Amino acid sequence: xxxxxLNLCFRVIFCRFLKRNLFVMCxxxxxxxxxxxxxxxxxxxxxxxKCKVHTPAVLLRIVCSEGALIGRSLEDRHKTNTNIRVLFExxxxxxxxxxxxxxSLPTLVLTRPHMSGSNCASSxxxxxxxxxxxxxxxxxxxxQQKEPVDVSKVHTVQLQQLVxxxxxxxxxxxxxxxxxxxxxxxxxxxxxxxxxxxxxxxxRLAVKLLSxxxxxxxxxxxxxxxxxxxxxxxxxxxxxMRDYSAKEIAYYNHLFNVPYVFISGLDSKASDKDSIQRLxxxxxTKLQTxxxxxxRTIYRSAYILHLLLCMPQSLMMLLCLCKxxxxxxxxxxxxxxxxxxxxxxxGKGAVAGLVFFIGL
Amino acid sequence: MPxxxxxxxxxxxxxxxxxxxxxxxxxxxxxxxEEEVHRTIVAAELFKxxxxxxxxxxxxxxxxxxxxxxxxxxxxxSYGLELMLLSVDEGITxxxxxSLETVKRNQEQYELPLKIVSYEELYGWTMDAIVKQxxxxxxxxxxxxxxxxxxxxxxxxxxxDKICTGHNADDVAETVLMNILRGDIARLRRCTAISTSSxxxxxxxxxxxxxxxxxxxxxLYAYFKKLDYFSTECIYSPNAYRGYARTFLKDLESxxxxxxxxxxxxxxxxxxxxxxxxxxxGTCSRCGYISSQALCKACVLLEGLNRGLPKLGIGKHHRLHxxxxxxxxxxxxxxxxxxxxxF
Numbered sequence: 182x183x184x185x186x187l188n189l190c191f192r193v194i195f196c197r198f199l200k201r202n203l204f205v206m207c208x209x210x211x212x213x214x215x216x217x218x219x220x221x222x223x224x225x226x227x228x229x230x231k232c233k234v235h236t237p238a239v240l241l242r243i244v245c246s247e248g249a250l251i252g253r254s255l256e257d258r259h260k261t262n263t264n265i266r267v268l269f270e271x272x273x274x275x276x277x278x279x280x281x282x283x284x285s286l287p288t289l290v291l292t293r294p295h296m297s298g299s300n301c302a303s304s305x306x307x308x309x310x311x312x313x314x315x316x317x318x319x320x321x322x323x324x325q326q327k328e329p330v331d332v333s334k335v336h337t338v339q340l341q342q343l344v345x346x347x348x349x350x351x352x353x354x355x356x357x358x359x360x361x362x363x364x365x366x367x368x369x370x371x372x373x374x375x376x377x378x379x380x381x382x383x384x385r386l387a388v389k390l391l392s393x394x395x396x397x398x399x400x401x402x403x404x405x406x407x408x409x410x411x412x413x414x415x416x417x418x419x420x421x422m423r424d425y426s427a428k429e430i431a432y433y434n435h436l437f438n439v440p441y442v443f444i445s446g447l448d449s450k451a452s453d454k455d456s457i458q459r460l461x462x463x464x465x466t467k468l469q470t471x472x473x474x475x476x477r478t479i480y481r482s483a484y485i486l487h488l489l490l491c492m493p494q495s496l497m498m499l500l501c502l503c504k505x506x507x508x509x510x511x512x513x514x515x516x517x518x519x520x521x522x523x524x525x526x527x528g529k530g531a532v533a534g535l536v537f538f539i540g541l
Numbered sequence: 542m543p544x545x546x547x548x549x550x551x552x553x554x555x556x557x558x559x560x561x562x563x564x565x566x567x568x569x570x571x572x573x574x575e576e577e578v579h580r581t582i583v584a585a586e587l588f589k590x591x592x593x594x595x596x597x598x599x600x601x602x603x604x605x606x607x608x609x610x611x612x613x614x615x616x617x618x619s620y621g622l623e624l625m626l627l628s629v630d631e632g633i634t635x636x637x638x639x640s641l642e643t644v645k646r647n648q649e650q651y652e653l654p655l656k657i658v659s660y661e662e663l664y665g666w667t668m669d670a671i672v673k674q675x676x677x678x679x680x681x682x683x684x685x686x687x688x689x690x691x692x693x694x695x696x697x698x699x700x701x702d703k704i705c706t707g708h709n710a711d712d713v714a715e716t717v718l719m720n721i722l723r724g725d726i727a728r729l730r731r732c733t734a735i736s737t738s739s740x741x742x743x744x745x746x747x748x749x750x751x752x753x754x755x756x757x758x759x760x761l762y763a764y765f766k767k768l769d770y771f772s773t774e775c776i777y778s779p780n781a782y783r784g785y786a787r788t789f790l791k792d793l794e795s796x797x798x799x800x801x802x803x804x805x806x807x808x809x810x811x812x813x814x815x816x817x818x819x820x821x822x823g824t825c826s827r828c829g830y831i832s833s834q835a836l837c838k839a840c841v842l843l844e845g846l847n848r849g850l851p852k853l854g855i856g857k858h859h860r861l862h863x864x865x866x867x868x869x870x871x872x873x874x875x876x877x878x879x880x881x882x883x884f
Contacts (some may be wrong), residue, residue, distance in 0.1 A: 351796060351797060391718075394721065394808070395793050395803060395807075396803060397802075397803035397804075399806065399810045400811070457793060457796055457797060457800065460789075460792050460793065464785075464792075468785060478723065479721060481724050482729075516806055520797070520803070
């Protein structure tokens with residue numbers, strides 16, 4: 182934001198973009214190729230144009246609590262959860278605070294789409310449904326304000342074993358992202374929500390694009406950084422905050438006293454050379470100071486890219502939910518997931534951990 | 542404790558391959574390196590028997606290794622190619638004149654014909670004179686654009702069917718990263734191709750046989766084979782934008798050695814959505830070279846140099862092409878924007 186704006190003007194412009202994105206979000210189905218710049222602005226008091234019943238901005242807060250991974254004690258985790266709960270209660274929306282130990286992956290890492298013509302994404306849903314029926318799930322049907330689910334020590338130890346079995350920070354962060362995505366999807370599906378709003382901003386998406394390229398995920402980068410991600414089938418992930426840079430959001434929070442809770446993660450206080458994701462973030466932020474248009478240019482590149490057209494016989498890799506490139510048919514993993522799994526130490530505990538989590 | 546070679550297990554290992562991490566003896570490393578280049582050439586069907594192939598030689602490590610490996614593989618696998626060396630003299634004192642001596646020595650060592658084309662004879666400008674006018678920023682743009690045309694013109698003079706360049710895996714990966722950072726989607730689609738298409742009379746198709754060879758391995762190969770090459774960086778390149786992408790790539794490689802191949806893999810699998818405007822290939826109205834605009838970039842840059850407006854050609858200038866073609870003078874406001882910065 183180079184222009185100096187009054188607080189009120191800044192808020193009006195900020196909210197106008199968000200309302201436009203929320204309006205488009207309701208319209209998003211499989212086809213998201215509409216020109217969103219021509220969308221009319223919608224007042225928040227009108228009904229949703231699609232379902233004509235509910236208010237347009239239904240927000241469900243799902244927070245994945247990852248304290249187990251960085252060795253935080255149960256008391257610390259409860260304290261953070263309490264802070265988050267207070268924050269969410271003040272908004273009046275329903276919310277869930279779910280520990281990462283609740284994540285579960287479907288039995289099949291790879292599935293072939295049915296010949297009857299249903300698409301790859303619905304096969305994923307069938308696989309997840311069968312897996313959930315077989316495994317006893319501790320999640321109760323939704324209520325307005327849930328207490329965080331108490332995790333068993335066994336689950337915590339299994340999760341820690343799985344994550345520590347990965348040798349490199351890069352692979353660890355990749356694995357964590359995958360587990361988090363699966364958990365969010367799982368929760369959204371159980372609660373019956375059609376959209377999953379993710380808070381990725383412009384800066385974070387630019388970093389994500391560049392780190393996806395560095396990790397060999399070029400073919401899926403369009404889905405990982407685009408406005409909507411419809412690969413899951415019934416739940417569509419959207420990113421309404423993708424037009425805002427991290428700085429603009431920080432200014433907004435500061436000017437209008439928006440409360441937030443900072444939770445340290447795996448990459449907090451990490452050095453630049455610890456992981457590819459951390460290195461990319463440091464590189465982009467340093468380049469941005471020398472060339473101020475860097476983040477916007479990378480973001481624009483992300484907008485122009487799209488997923489390679491899906492061939493009828495293509496397979497979907499259920500670990501990271503990407504379409505397999507044709508050359509990797511022989512193995513069960515896509516190019517990038519092979520690199521992640523290669524970084525795992527072979528050992529009884531590690532293998533046991535992965536087996537538990539992929540339900541083999 | 543001496544480590545044995547992981548391939549033959551007979552000799553002592555003298556190096557660890559940066560690409561795979563294997564410990565190899567000299568002979569096994571040479572064999573592995575040459576075999577990989579051979580497989581790249583065969584899989585991509587880069588050459589046909591009987592073709593005349595020009596090897597773009599600058600005297601540096603990449604082109605020296607390329608010339609050596611091409612000669613070895615041509616004899617070993619009977620590609621049936623007629624090889625020749627093609628070199629470009631940009632007119633950089635203290636750098637290019639020394640490296641050209643290396644190319645002349647390579648010509649004697651490999652017994653290949655050599656043709657040298659210079660910027661002076663093609664354009665009337667040397668890089669030293671260009672840098673005096675332009676400064677140390679953006680000078681790589683001039684050199685790169687002029688060199689591309691110079692190579693094609695040299696190839697036509699030599700009557701070759703194909704040019705092969707010494708671009709290695711690091712170069713291709715840096716180009717992918719650079720094109721993303723600059724938002725150059727048109728180049729992003731083309732930059733990972735191992736060979737260019739052969740449309741147009743003025744253009745000779747090019748290929749990159751060393752596309753999957755790591756730069757570190759090329760250095761190791763040149764060192765252990767005791768090849769004669771020139772190893773100094775160009776004196777005008779320290780401020781190039783590519784330097785940022787190069788530093789980033791080197792850091793990526795230190796975290797995960799396969800990152801270079803991963804970036805190339807990502808670049809090959811990127812795709813652009815429909816409806817995005819892409820440049821269409823045509824010809825330059827002045828010199829007949831391929832161009833997506835009315836005037837090719839080399840003509841625009843030359844026009845800028847000749848008029849004392851070095852910024853013409855850097856940044857957006859397609860609106861001025863009409864004026865340049867019809868030799869109209871530019872307005873004062875336009876001239877002021879294009880002059881070099883004054884301190």
